[in-house]
């Protein structure tokens with residue numbers, strides 16, 4: 001039984017790794033991204049995105065977290081190509097219905113608002129994928145996090161991948177090794193994994209994403225003992241054994257709306273909310289060292305977060321004549 005489980009997971013690791021060269025070779029797709037891409041064609045693009053995001057976040061603080069996550073879910077599936085934004089249609093099976101996104105991914109209306117403001121000023125010029133990359137940066141800054149120049153010039157995809165969304169985006173109950181492998185498949189390493197997980201310094205999780213830890217961590221009816229037991233009792237009040245699946249919990253219960261390094265401090269105190277957060281401390285020496293470093297030094301976290309966001313934003317973009325500039329982020333042109 002154990003042997004079989006091992007061989008299934010080994011098989012998965014190999015099949016994921018075999019996809020790697022397809023996923024992050026930018027050069028093969030014929031171009032590079034750079035921050036000045038719209039300086040002539042739409043000089044106001046960055047300001048337009050920033051002002052729509054600022055309004056949306058002023059209305060609802062959580063929107064910063066939701067937009068940041070949307071960019072991650074875009075980039076991991078077929079690269080940063082706006083695929084996550086496509087609705088179901090006759091030719092598209094939307095990624096919005098995948099396990100990681102269903103009843104969870106949000107911010108699509110704000111992306112619509114950004115896109116229509118961009119279309120008004122510079123019709124047919126700025127891609128949805130770039131708009132989302134800028135929105136993720138602006139969201140981070142608005143929440144108090146670091147800033148960075150966003151390389152631009154991505155085109156939008158003409159398709160989506162439901163299976164990619166289900167299989168490549170890490171799940172909260174994946175093992176550390178599986179999560180790291182999923183990052184490696186898209187060209188990211190353990191440093192990127194730990195720094196980018198720091199996004200969980202803002203935003204919410206639903207009860208259903210961590211319930212297992214409270215009641216039945218490994219199938220024997222026992223809780224996860226790497227979770228602080230008084231914190232666990234608090235969580236149980238609104239995350240019962242059954243029901244309340246959609247109830248919301250802060251990912252960082254100390255400073256839930258501020259982008260800072262409390263996420264890492266919480267993990268050191270055995271108060272990381274998701275299993276995927278806590279395993280960064282408990283399952284790998286390399287990631288444990290990084291968690292400690294970022295908990296100690298906010299500046300170090302910020303510098304690495306910015307670098308890793310640029311790296312994530314570079315995952316196989318469509319450039320040049322590949323892809324299109326969608327008129328509406330929810331559907332491909334001429335459909």
Ligand code: HEM
Pocket residue numbers: 062064065066067068069072103104105106170171172173179193196197199200202203204205206207208209251274276
């Ligand atoms: C390392 C693997 C990761 C796993 C397993 C993971 C998993 C999750 C889960 C389960 C949630 C809660 C969803 C829900 O219950 O509705 C969540 C929320 C969130 N994730 Fe991650 N995540 C990971 C990495 C990342 C990365 C790389 C980013 C961004 C760069 C990110 C940004 C966020 C944000 C900001 C939220 C809160 C969203 C909101 O409040 O709307 N996560 N993540």
